[in-house]
Amino acid sequence: MSRVIALPYLTAARDRVAAAAWLGPNGQALDSIADWDYGTEVHAIRGLDIDVAGVREDCDLPSDARLAVTVIWRTTRTAMRGALPVTPLPRSGDHWIGELRLRLDGAELGGELRLITRLLLAEAGSERQPLAPDLAGAVLWEDRHTVLLEGGAARFPMEVIDFRAARLPAAEAAWYLHWPSEDLHQPVLGALRLYLNEGHPTIRALVNGELSDELAEAVLSTMRFDTARALITGALADDEFLEDPNPYDDGSIGATLRRLATAFWPDQTLTSLQNHLRSRPEAFHTELQERMRLLFPAE
């Protein structure tokens, strides 16, 4: 199903703005930052080439309408957001080539950093057409980019702890999945965590890189399967979730559960999956093994 964008005014065609990739300080494309920590500022730069005359034409804006560019940033760890001060484009000229430079304090960031580049209407100008945008700040064009700040942990957080010191009831278990099954609105990054037991010999060896590749892959495959099974069966036991799986925001546990279930059983509704799990649990778990390719050699 396509995404619906219904803005109450004309917007610019995609190709009116040629946006170069976001680059880091080293000139490399900025998709993730290795060894990032809270003390690391994020520096990013990107070039923009804007067909200003074309944008005016698409949007039915008069020649004295003024445009501006900005970058909105959001971060999944803190849910904080902010914006680069707007750069107004010159009043005259049919073409603008320039660059956006972003410098963010690492202390506010974490998880995924989302950068939304936007071309905005700054001033609507003198002549108004019915469908032309005339709200200062109206978004005429935008582009989104995600930078991973904490590697894979930004998508599935894990921590290594000693289960005995942490006083977990099963001190010799291999892992422990913690998730707030009672509140699926919570963010994956803050509320869901897979704890790995440092006190377990195989897990310790895995964490220290001492397992053979084949064995490490087998352990990881089992871990992924067990985690997915716990999440999916937990979700399918939650009548409130099944009744309305709708209102969970991107990045929340509810949204992740919905995605997991539909990824493995794309042709089934959540309720029919629940019936399947209840009536034939052994078949359900076996199918999940197959769909997750449990213990298959890495491809």
Added chain:
Amino acid sequence: MLVYPRLPAPTADVIIEEIAPLSLDHLRQRGATRHPACIYSPTGGNRADEADVATVQATIRRIADEFGFPSDPAPAQRVAFDQAAGTALHDGMRIVPADAAEPGVWAFLTCVVLPDIAAWRFGRRTAERFRGGSRNTLRRLWWRAHVLDSPDESLTARLGEDEIVQIMERPESVLGNPRVARAVAAAHLRLCDEDGIDRRMHLLRDAAKRLLRLSAVAALDALDDSSMQRMAAGLLRESAAALGIALHERATETAPWSLAGDTGRAIASPETRAPALRDLARTSLDEPVASAVETPAFYRVFRSTARPESLEGVGLTSTPLGDLRLAIVQAAERQDFSFDHLGSAVRDQLGVEDALGPGEIRELERLAHSAATHGWIDIDDEDRTITFRALPSGNAVGEGQLMRHSLTQIAETVHSLMADVGDDRELPDHVVSSFGYASVAGRTARRIIDHVAHDLRTAGVVVR
């Protein structure tokens, strides 16, 4: 800036169970400054040591004592404690904000360092006040202070608990930007003070909804301080008007906001859109703009040329959802319509429980938001009809009214053009292609209409 120790969540649960029966005195004695299970942020940073933790412990205990610990706090004492403790935590902990989003930090401070405080502040010892999530006793105070207070002004001191929750509960929205949150809160307080408003919660709730809708079409994050204040003040006044709250007359209304100084205009402020709205006022819009264009000929032209992405250019949507879309209209036209219950309202309307997948449900909500504020083209491939639709203005925000106006224009004009084109008559190719060109290029409705009319005339089709 510091990062604090993190208590693993399962350990927190063990401790919460353990301390449930203990008295406040006992809990205070139990308070410690470290725990063997604690770990630190894997991404590094300067670590808070035991002395830092002890300072936090002493500060918060002193504030609690000041407001009556261990006696049950009266409501006013709770408010005063929250305010003072929030400021003290925010200023005193020097915690990296990203670390302050980490549940383990707050679970450590609440379960290990200050177990007496959560038990005293809330009386009932629910686990969520001890766990590190968003309802944690100390975490919520730190974040309020972080978002709403500045060195110049403490808004948390002036807002009620419900009002703070209203602003803080949507961190994923534009209200997650402290500049926006502060501007809205400050404008709210100013209007309430100046006009002696007592329905404060109603006012703020309505303004928050307007803000979220407006943020879908405008980059509010990017407004400068002065424009941000004017935007917030304008929203609050709109809310007051919508709720029937009388405001004092003001000598000069605040000017609309702009991004680049002086001449930008606010679409949300009706008086600034005089020409379009004057026309609108002359048109009866009590009925939806439905059924204006339902001829097979128009369908044929439109369907063969218009691509969904081109429709976005004229602000219209065309996702083939058929009945679902109609259900949205019907749900949204109901008297008790509310965005909050849109998903369930639409499903009631459709009478389906399980027929929709989660992706469809989510899509529905998005569509419904667009539809209820804007408008859309309904393409029915089975009946081969095209229908322009928009909701009655009662449900629409300011932007929607403009779209209704445009839809009315398009619908009526195209309808009159197409009335002359017999249903069975094939249209010449170049008519079709010019229509396609006009729409694909994202031109205005007026130009689309002109193109079609011109080409119909040159093709010898009589157009009135």
